[in-house]
Amino acid sequence: EAAVTQSPRSKVAVTGGKVTLSCHQTNNHDYMYWYRQDTGHGLRLIHYSYVADSTEKGDIPDGYKASRPSQENFSLILELASLSQTAVYFCASSGKGVSNERLFFGHGTKLSVL
């Protein structure tokens, strides 16, 4: 079973501060994703990457940056955290392209911005 590890599991941040969420996968997957989950909105894609040193925008990229320094690691960066970014963040990975490949999720990071 694919292993996707997120850190931290929860975080409290102050408005205007910088937050970095980290994700590590051990299954040699090409694709990695960052989703956020809010009540009433389901999961929405922020950024994704299909190769190291390259990232792509998802549906809601504003206010977020992403970094893929290696195949195994994918970070989500909030340069200036805002109240509206309070949510649960999920990292996921999959094999070559999403078609016919399962998504494997991490356990999520609960972020509270105060």
Next chain:
Amino acid sequence: GQQVQQSPASLVLQEGENAELQCNFSSTATQLQWFYQSPGGSLVSLLSNPSGTKHTGRLTSTTVTKERRSSLHISSSQTTDSGTYLCAIENSGTYQRFGTGTKLQVVP
């Protein structure tokens, strides 16, 4: 962009009853997956079914691509089936977009 609608929003069943969950989407899907989210929040892929019918254990998914809909049938529900069921759709060459889910509660 792709819109994914799931129904019902919530469902309460007696243990042993069957459940039928629906997923409707606005654009052609090249990939469709059903996910289970536990009450604790963890997400697991249940099955992938972009077209036709697939079975795994007590789960059966039927996707009618032309009609842009998919269903997930859970037979003989158990209390451990309680949680949220999410449908996710991919258009060709993009990424998966999720519906808002169906929250299922199975009571003894």
